[in-house]
Amino acid sequence: MATMTKMELWPNRSVEDVQAVIRAVYKHVLGNPHMMESERLSAAESQLANGSLSVREFVRAVGKSEFYQERYFQKCAPYRFTELNFMHFLGRAPESKAEVSAHIVRCVAEGYESEIDSYIDSDEYQSAFGENIVPYNRTDSEAGKSQVAYNRMIAIDRGPAQVSSAVTSSQLVYSVATNSTSKVSASRVSLGGSGDASKKMFRIVVTGAKFTGPRRVSTTEYIVRGDRMTPQIQRINRTSGKIVSITEMV
Numbered sequence: 001m002a003t004m005t006k007m008e009l010w011p012n013r014s015v016e017d018v019q020a021v022i023r024a025v026y027k028h029v030l031g032n033p034h035m036m037e038s039e040r041l042s043a044a045e046s047q048l049a050n051g052s053l054s055v056r057e058f059v060r061a062v063g064k065s066e067f068y069q070e071r072y073f074q075k076c077a078p079y080r081f082t083e084l085n086f087m088h089f090l091g092r093a094p095e096s097k098a099e100v101s102a103h104i105v106r107c108v109a110e111g112y113e114s115e116i117d118s119y120i121d122s123d124e125y126q127s128a129f130g131e132n133i134v135p136y137n138r139t140d141s142e143a144g145k146s147q148v149a150y151n152r153m154i155a156i157d158r159g160p161a162q163v164s165s166a167v168t169s170s171q172l173v174y175s176v177a178t179n180s181t182s183k184v185s186a187s188r189v190s191l192g193g194s195g196d197a198s199k200k201m202f203r204i205v206v207t208g209a210k211f212t213g214p215r216r217v218s219t220t221e222y223i224v225r226g227d228r229m230t231p232q233i234q235r236i237n238r239t240s241g242k243i244v245s246i247t248e249m250v
Helices: 015-029 042-049 055-063 066-074 078-090 097-110 112-120 123-129 147-156 173-178 226-238
Strands: 201-210 216-225 242-248
Touching: 015 042, 015 055, 015 078, 042 055, 055 066, 055 078, 055 112, 055 123, 066 078, 078 097, 078 112, 078 123, 097 112, 201 226, 216 226
Parallel strands: none
Antiparallel strands: 201 216, 201 242
């Protein structure tokens, strides 16, 4: 998992310090992007350099930028957008289904900018980063974090070479829905596409052993609407079925 030294912008900063912070914010918040010079937020960078903008407000500007919106809101599944927001702005993976659901509902009801603000204006952000610390992945640096939290961060953060926008499907839909650490390969789960995932249809392929007659393995498919996926996954879990794939129907 990618780690980063805590970086803070002090009042007596040099030009080099400011540039280092700008690079660090772009790398973490934008998910290690391939960014052209024309895509940089030159006005916000200047405000950060002259002290009229804090690091937190620069992070907000990056989160609300066309660059971020196009790559993560418009091109990713809602679940992926939400889990990346947790990593990019709070430095951790979502902890529960309720946490993910609350953010998806907010985004639908209040809009994109309100969703971004909800992380940056949170008590958690203020406690972890304050006004002038660049967000960083906190899971492997804080005492008391569970193995579940660590495993989930590994699932969504593939290391320093990973570009967040290269993966548009959710990496945590199964583990968050079932409160488990079960690993589901990115190649086996596809929840791609933008829009309201609760209204989309998904195919869940499950294998399980049959005990009537000769022991054999059966395969079952379930067609489930997005807003019914969580209870269906829980029912499958209770019957000891093994989920092979979850795929959006187009």
